[in-house]
Structure formats: structure tokens, C-alpha cells
Amino acid sequence: MTSTPSAATPTSLGRLVARSIEVADPGPLLDLLPEDAPTAWLRRGEGIVGWGVAASVRTSGPERFDAAVDWWHQVSASAVVRDELAVPGSGLICLGSFAFADDPGDSVLIVPKVVVGRRGDRTWVTVIGDDEVSPPPDLVAQPEPRAPGEVVFADGSVGGTAWEAVVAQAVQRINAGELEKVVLARDLIASTEAPLDVRWPLRRLGSEYEMCWTFHVDGLFGATPELLVRRERGLVTSRVLAGTIRRTGDDERDLALAATLARSSKDLEEHEYAVRSVADSLAPHCTSMNVPESPFVLHLPNVMHLATDVAGVVPDTDSSTVLELAAALHPSAAVGGTPTDVAVAMISEIEGMDRGRYAGPVGWMDASGDGEFGIALRSAEYGPGPNGTGRVRLFAGCGIVAESDPESELAEAQAKFVPVRDALAGR
Template sequence: MTSPHAPGLPAGRLVGRTVEVPPASLPTDLLDLLPAAEPLAWLRRGEGVVGWGVAARCVTHGPDRFADAADWWRETAAAAEVADEVREPGTGLVCLGSFGFADEPGDSVLVVPEVLVGSRGGRAWVTVVGREAAPDLPDLAPTTPPDAPRGVTFADGAMSGAAWEVVVADAVARIGAGELEKVVLARDLVVTTDAPLDVRWPLRRLASDYEMCWTFHVDGLFGATPELLVRRERGLVTSRVLAGTIRRTGDDARDAGLAGQLARSSKDLEEHEYAVRSVADSLAPYCSSTNVPEVPFVLHLPNVMHLATDVTGVVHDHHDAAGASVLDLAAALHPSAAVGGTPTKVAVELIEEIEGMDRGRYAAPVGWMDAHGDGEFGIALRSAHVDGDRVRLFAGCGIVASSDPASELAEAQAKFLPVRDSLSGD
């Protein structure tokens, strides 16, 4: 494992406190609190956490990236002293994290913010964390708003749309030949701007336009994901599976018909069944019981509709699976069939062979965890990675035997829209 401390951060015991604050003392939008430097966010429908500053940081990579990060977190949390007067999931010592999709290359990261502000169920709190001593509580006034992006230009990333269709056709042929049942293929777009992007701008747009999704930012990776990989709260585990997609038209009557079409589509139902089975099988060793609904529901988002299933379970409280944290569960679930394919090992090997790009932390777990192992990790979909004035957008599609390359390209274009629209300056 790499050093848990970023360069320049002295080693030492983490000390902090969580205090409850009146919800009315916070801005209506928690994102208004974020400074431009080192912002962190995990929000849905106005609730969640935002943070800034770095009290501690762990960077891992390779096939043991999840286990190394989980070990570091358990050691860090055990040594920390954080007085918590709220005692809810998301209070006390909390880290936010984002992980690489593949074993190599790239880094995964956990960050303990110096300041974390949370809101949930009518309660609000502030946590401050430092080394050897807790910092003072911050001013909770809105910060200076971000500037709009200027000179935004879009270009193909690793390959053109036409080239990607050829890759999809190759995958369909391999599925038809019996090599595998499903593979998820992704493509990227590259955006450049006249000045370094202030990530708070797209975060605000995404949180406003896609309030049913989880809007996030961790270490340059931002987006609004509709897919909750796993939530753990006092032993109860939930995982939302999305697979099977149709683009919305904006006409309510027509969209209602399309939703029915999606719910009856043999191609989409097949893709969805693979994904649900993958999640249920991965959770089974960690849960004393699991519940898998027989029929998916249709999740309506502003740009697309998905087949969705919420798989639930209860974490084992005995044997070697006792105390499995939300990060342990996320590691067990990644990559699910929804982002890799079926069989997973064969699908991931095919992705590495033909996809032609480095996914980085796209389509991998992103979220938060507290010292008790509770938390939420989503799948980093509808997402992008910002590095100064360069932004990479990602979108992926599940490919099965009946997939049509042109239709899959259109679906990928629809999935680019949330982040693409969030970068406009109007």
C-alpha cells in the first residue's frame, strides 16, 4: 500500500468533533458552501455531505486497492478521537472515496476532509477534523459563486463514433459465438476550456437538473449517477441495479409508451437479469438474507429511462463476514454485470482488449463511509474527470447478442448529455 499521507501532511492522530446545527443556518443548497479548492460532495435531493480541506488522504492502486484502503480506514478510524453529538450515519469521522475501474493503471483515493457539512432527514451537522487538535468551526456562509466555463469545445476521445460501432459489432459477434453473454463497452469525449474548470459549476447544474441522482465530486471525478452500488446503514444493505435503457422524447404520452416498451423488451430484460443476478450473487456471502424483486420497475430520469431493481439484505453478524463495511461490500460487487458484463472475468478481459481506452475511475465505486462502516457508494456513471482545462466525459452501454451498434451509439450519446449540458455557460 502507498503511504496514507499525501506529501506535506504530517503523520499524527486525527482529532475532531461533530456538532449539530440548525438546518436554517445552512444555505438551501449545500454546494453553495464549497470553496474552489479541494471541494468534496455527495448529494441527492438536497441531502448528503459536502466537504473541503484534507485532514488525511490514502492513495492505493492495483488489485489490492480496495483491501488496502479498507485496512487504512479501519486503522485510521480506530486511532481517531472524534466527539460526535449527533450519532447518525455520516457523522463523526467520515471519508469520501473514488476507486479505479481496473486493477491497472491508475490510483484510487480516500479523503478525510478537514470540514464536512451534512444534512439529512431534517437534521444538519458540521464535522471538523485535524491532526492532534480539532480545528475551529467554520463560517457557514455561502462562498463566491463559480465562474461559468468559457471556450468549451468537444472532440472525440479514444475513438470516433464510427470506430466505436465497429468495436460494438465485434463484441456482438463474440457474444453470438458463445464467448460470453454480455459486455459493457464505454467511450469518451474530450472537452477543453479556455481556463481551468471550476468543478462547482457543473456540480450545481447536475444537482439541480438530476436531483434523483447522486451528485458527486472526489479528487477530480464528478458526475450525477443514477446507480447506487451499495448502501449500508446499521446492518441493512441496499443495492440499486440499473440495466436496460431507453431515451426520453420529452413528450409525456410518448414516454409513457416507451416505458411500457422498455418493460417488455426481451433485450433489455435479459441485460437487466444478468446485472441483478450479478449483484445478488456477490452480496450473498456477506448477508444473512437477501431480497430480490421478481420484476424491475422503470426509473424515469430527465434524459433516459432505466429498468431498475432494488436488491436488499442484512449483513452477517457472525463468522468471518462480521462487520463487512460498505467499502468491503462495494469491493465485492465491483465490477458488477451492469458495468462489466457476464461472465465478469471474460467480459473485463474483452473490455481491456477492444475498448481502446483507460476508464480511470469511471464506472467504479464512488461515495462515502463513516467510522462504523456505514455509508453509500454509487457507480461513477454520467461522470467526467477534470484536470485543469481538460475534461474527459464517459458513457457506456450493455452489449448483448441482440444489440445494434447504431442504437448503442445513440444510447451512449444520450448518456453523455447530463455532463455535457452541465458544462455549458448559459
């Protein structure tokens, strides 16, 4: 299999064979995951989980999306697929996670050995291998994952006070006319008593944030509220979030705050930039589009967001895969800024950390190019720590515009750490 060595490093593989069969409902999908390379993409109990690695490719640099698409075209073109359901998520699929920045741009696509999916009242299992595949495994709930033990949090690359100064610098440069908006992020380091069993936070995120897309791909996990793009049988949709306010836990007070958010000129301005960037990026691929004039308020357990669902129709003459559409959208104003090139350059200059795959596209794609990619928000990367401990790096970002207040932005970032931070709790 040919590829550009600097851009893509594939596993060696022959022809893949994928077989999907309908099965009885096995219960919560996240409960099925073993420790063997678990992957997940779920919302409200529907979606896909997988384990094992039948094939994978690692890509990097500015061409990371193109290299991944080329590899997937080669894999899917040669594959044998037996799919008795023919529903989104059945058949041959891959899951992927892509870096925010071009340099170094480390990204990955993974084809699991086993995939279990649910859509509506239908559940299926797909077994993928390099020959005539084995019978599907027994689908039984796994034991409770190993708890992370004591968790100690510390500032990451930039402390809170220093980050407020970075925000103030960005506001100054916005008011000087350099740009309209920039999204600045910070990280938080969690040291866990034991190496992290990612299934522990995944189960909690899936339960507490069921309106979000709970995901895990190659060490990156989270529960994102933002769908970057879905492509399904010619229809393209994208959920845009920008403009945030923290919830108090008092329903009456939160309703008043939601009304305030819906009228906030600062947040409406930030949201307009994000919607415009998505609509402009999708327009070349669509024959018609629906862009609502006003956002709605999305209520999540920890925060509320201004949200807009953009939809479009992709003609048969446009063969763009969902990953190519995600690449066209990335980075949107919701995670980069406006103008995008100026904002991304400023992020590299003043943010003070490597985002890795935080705020990059994460999701899945099938052999026809349909699928879903979200933005890797409310997320974290994990790996081994010293002396048999674990290390988890949490991320949170805020849209900075001319009226932004550094102290308020820091409080918003702290609120966005809450989903993953709470999911790590417990012994």
C-alpha cells in the first residue's frame, strides 16, 4: 500500500473483510468495552463502540487529512463487506482523531476488530479481519473498570493568572483591529494514583452528558457538545456552539441566565462569527443550505451555550467524504477565531501550549464516506505517569472578542474542565 512516508504511516494489511449482523440489544454499549484498544462514539445511548485494531494509519503535518482520506479509499475499495443492515455505522467503519495544528499534526484513523452499534431499536455487531471473519463475540457487560484512585490536579502549561494576562493581550490586539475573535485554550494536569482505565471516565461521561457525543480514540477521550459535521445520504448537518454561561444549579436562576445569554451582544457576536465560518466552508459543497437567523440555548449539566444547527444538501456530483468536509471546516471560528489564519497564528504565538488533538476533528466514517465528526472539546489525553501512576491532560478554551473580561474567561474555562474532572473522581 503506497503512501507519503512523511504524512502517513499505515499498518501493514491485506484485504479486509467486514461482516455486520443484527443482534439482540446487549444493554449499555459502553459497558461492553474490554481493555483491548477501546474506541467509542455515542450520544444518548446510540452510536458505536469498538475494540481491537484490524488496521490503522497515523498521519501528520498539513496533509494529514488528505493522507488519511487516501488511505481509507484504498482500504475500503479493496474490502469485502457483508452487511445485512445497511444503516449508518454498520459495515466497514473507521474512527479517527486529528490534530488541531499542522505542526506536528499527529493524527490517527483506526479500524477496530469488533464494532457494536445501535441506532433506534436496531443493534448490530461487525467483525473485521483480514480473511473470512470469525463468528461475532458474546456481548456481555464487562466488570466495573478500575478506578483511578486519588487524583491530584495542577496547572498545566500556563497558570491561571498568566492565562488571564494572555487573554488581556488578545483583547488589546482585537481592539487594535488585528482580528475580530480568537479562541484561547489552557490545560490542567491530573495525576492519578493508578494508570487510567479510560472506560472509567467514559461510563461517567456517557451517563452524565448524554446530550453530548462521548468519544475515545487512541488516548483522547471526552464528551463534546459540538458536532462539526455529519454526512448521511446526501444531507450535511453541523451544530455550531459559541457563547457560554455557567449554570448555577438553581433552575429558576439558570432560566434567567439563559435569557441573558440569548441577549448578550458579546456572546451573539462570537456566535455569529462561528456560524458564518461554518456556512461559508460548507457552501461550496452544497446545492442548498438552511442557516437559522437566531441561535437557541443548549442546556448542559455544567454550562449553557448559544447553538445553531446548519444544514445543507450535497449533490451526487460532490464525492467529498465526511472527513473531507471536516477538513474543509477545520478550524472553524468556534475553535480558532476570525479571520481564521490570523487567529491561528496568534494562538501559536501567545497561547503557550501544544493543543495536540484537542479541538481537532474526532469521529467515524464508513466505506461510502458517510459518518460524523465532532470537535474534540471537553476532552483530555491520557498516558502513563511516573512510578506506575497515570497522567491525564485536560483542555478547555474560550472565545475572546473585544468585550471579553479575562477573569470571566478564566471562570468559563474552569467550568469547561468540569465534565472530565468530575468523571475522573472516585476510588
